[in-house]
Amino acid sequence: MEYLGYALALLALGIAVAAMHRISILEHKIKALSEPIDYVVLINTLKENMGKEMKIDFFEDVTLLMGRKCVVLDLDDIWIMVQIREKKTKEEKLLIRLDNIKNVTIL
Numbered sequence: 001m002e003y004l005g006y007a008l009a010l011l012a013l014g015i016a017v018a019a020m021h022r023i024s025i026l027e028h029k030i031k032a033l034s035e036p037i038d039y040v041v042l043i044n045t046l047k048e049n050m051g052k053e054m055k056i057d058f059f060e061d062v063t064l065l066m067g068r069k070c071v072v073l074d075l076d077d078i079w080i081m082v083q084i085r086e087k088k089t090k091e092e093k094l095l096i097r098l099d100n101i102k103n104v105t106i107l
Helices: 002-034 039-048
Strands: 053-058 070-075 079-085 091-097 101-106
Touching: 039 070, 039 101
Parallel strands: none
Antiparallel strands: 053 070, 053 101, 070 079, 079 091
């Protein structure tokens, strides 16, 4: 019976730690979303530098683009199409929503 109490205590501790982790993730997302982004300036910057290599930062982690250089091929008011060049022969094209972009760095 004593082991059952220990197991339940460990289970409760695990649930509490998981809840605190989820709360900290949500706090981070709210903080990132509270910073206003001027999408008109972002669209104009992307249009002016279309075809040039750039690094794009996102509100959420996009594993395909983490630390990679990409080239903007086309864009409209909602979507942008980027091309990722890994090697000389391998190229990938992705569609990304404009509201997921936090920052753009021109290289």
